Amino acid sequence: MPGIVHVVDDDASYLSAIQQVLEASGYRVATYASAQQLLEQRPDESKGCILLDVRMPGMSGLELQSRLTERGSTLPIIFLSAYPDVSITVKAIKAGADDFLIKPVGPDDLLKAIARAIARHRNARELDGELEALRARLSTLTPRQRQVFEIIVQGKTSKHAARELGSTERTIKAHRSAIMDKLQVQSVVELVRIAERLGVLGEKDEPGTAV
Incomplete structure (x- = not known):
């Protein structure tokens, strides 16, 4: 009907x-x-x-x-x-x-x-x-994964994220893989699209030091 x-x-x-x-x-x-x-x-x-x-x-x-x-x-x-x-x-x-x-x-x-x-x-x-x-998928990210996500969607590399967060590039790549699994995407481009749709771009928190 x-x-x-x-x-x-x-x-x-x-x-x-x-x-x-x-x-x-x-x-x-x-x-x-x-x-x-x-x-x-x-x-x-x-x-x-x-x-x-x-x-x-x-x-x-x-x-x-x-x-x-x-x-x-x-x-x-x-x-x-x-x-x-x-x-x-x-x-x-x-x-x-x-x-x-x-x-x-x-x-x-x-x-x-x-x-x-x-x-x-x-x-x-x-x-x-x-x-x-x-939003529900984004809420499943850990605080550190959220930080990595917000850095990646700004177009920055894993190496840059590692420096910014005081971590290793290998650890950042592991976080990025987990983020993609949780958000059900296959590429960084899709991550950026999600950030745009949710208004996340530009809302980066101050980085911490824990991994």
């Missing part, structure tokens, strides 16, 4: 029409007559997106967006509005909205916007998962 689309709108007829279009395209749909309803339901964060009307009685779409952000929600939000308003559009996008569509929006445009939002969300979650795995 492509994902779950959470539609929040106080217009019952519009909710019904949107639901028919989305279900015909293979989406699962959850509808909410108010922003508060969605907050209470706590939708699954793993997939899907939110179609959110801007102007609703009680809590507005922008207020709901703010509340979801406070909760740490990462579900992409596509705003829908019958009233073009540049200031509201800018505010919504700056606050992290994925898109802002003006009613009436054609089925093709709506489906394209939903597909883009869900794809971006999925890619972001996959990237977060990859970074988490890399």
